[in-house]
Amino acid sequence: MKPLTSKKPVLKALVTNRGKILDTGKELPETEPGENPEESIKAELEEQDLETEVHRVIDVNSREEKLEILYHLEADSRNGDWIEPEKAQDIYELPESQRIRNFLEKLEKIPTR
16 A cells, blocks of 8 residues: 655654643654554653553644654653643644644543543
């Protein structure tokens, strides 16, 4: 099967836990051909002592030679540097930060168990 794009996929993660977001502040390592991107993200975060569950893709952006894919994950603990959602613009570029804020606002309205 021919790939849909020749652009290199770049994975990013928005990790949340009880209303806060993790400041990953970086792109995740590249995936190898045939590698499952969700498993790649989870493995990278496990190296930072974070157990996560992948929920969904929340943003896809085509830039120059890259295809950026932003996943939402929920963490089971607060290991790492957690920030308030209002600070998303400090670690994500526009318009990505605006889409993240919109996503987080919707997430707050979802009832929890």
